[in-house]
Amino acid sequence: MKLILKITILIITCSVNAQEIQSFDINSININNWKNTPHVKGRLATQEDVDKNRAIYVNTGLKEYIPINLEIPFLACLIDARTERKDTVVVVQAHKIDGGIYTGFRAFHGTGNGTSLLKDLIIIDNYEDNLNIASEFYLKKEKIPESVLIKLVPENYTEFELYYGTTGPDHKLGKTDFFYDTTRLIFEKVTSENNSDFYLPSLNLASFADGEYAEEFIEYLELIINTDKEKFCKSLSGIKYKNRNPIKYYSELNKCE
Numbered sequence: 001m002k003l004i005l006k007i008t009i010l011i012i013t014c015s016v017n018a019q020e021i022q023s024f025d026i027n028s029i030n031i032n033n034w035k036n037t038p039h040v041k042g043r044l045a046t047q048e049d050v051d052k053n054r055a056i057y058v059n060t061g062l063k064e065y066i067p068i069n070l071e072i073p074f075l076a077c078l079i080d081a082r083t084e085r086k087d088t089v090v091v092v093q094a095h096k097i098d099g100g101i102y103t104g105f106r107a108f109h110g111t112g113n114g115t116s117l118l119k120d121l122i123i124i125d126n127y128e129d130n131l132n133i134a135s136e137f138y139l140k141k142e143k144i145p146e147s148v149l150i151k152l153v154p155e156n157y158t159e160f161e162l163y164y165g166t167t168g169p170d171h172k173l174g175k176t177d178f179f180y181d182t183t184r185l186i187f188e189k190v191t192s193e194n195n196s197d198f199y200l201p202s203l204n205l206a207s208f209a210d211g212e213y214a215e216e217f218i219e220y221l222e223l224i225i226n227t228d229k230e231k232f233c234k235s236l237s238g239i240k241y242k243n244r245n246p247i248k249y250y251s252e253l254n255k256c257e
Contacts, residue, residue: 027110056104
């Protein structure tokens with residue numbers, strides 16, 4: 001079955017410990033561990049690579065196949081052209097041939113694998129690009145893939161200004177509830193769905209609580225904390241703005257060390 005219509009990509013370089021790769025469970029790929037996915041980079045995949053879950057297919061049989069040095073693995077959102085189903089995948093191999101560059105991928109949570117042409121990928125290399133992709137899904141009333149949604153969580157105040165800027169009257173999203181709807185989606189991945197992938201991102205998002213949206217951010221933050229105060233305290237090291245309110249206030253309130 002051909003699944004590809006459009007793929008959203010986040011290319012990220014990384015180094016992986018060899019022992020981690022050998023013990024990696026390919027059926028448990030998620031937003032937090034995908035960088036450790038076994039892969040083949042800068043060469044053609046062999047049968048041994050397939051047997052050891054480093055590749056999806058063997059591509060050493062034809063002289064027309066040429067190795068290509070991409071920053072593998074990288075993250076993608078896969079849209080099935082027939083069903084419009086959206087899946088988060090990790091690209092683990094690639095090769096060049098006259099017809100283009102082909103890639104092999106694994107889906108999150110062991111839900112499958114497949115191949116796609118590189119030309120069908122939309123590469124995202126900064127926050128604003130991801131924001132635009134999320135807005136396209138939103139305006140079309142389509143479900144925003146988790147791999148795109150989680151990247152809406154800003155890493156700094158510059159990115160947050162871009163995010164909150166979507167509420168401005170002159171922005172294409174200014175007459176929508178994009179900011180409020182998507183922030184709720186992020187928080188509710190934790191509060192309603194108990195999705196551990198979104199736990200720390202939700203805390204980081206709550207750390208930006210201020211202004212007109214502060215009350216709702218803090219309501220979600222309190223709900224997350226009250227569900228498991230010990231987990232909140234243990235997660236403080238992963239929160240960038242933990243020394244600022246509201247995170248600082250709630251860490252002191254709960255006597256986190």
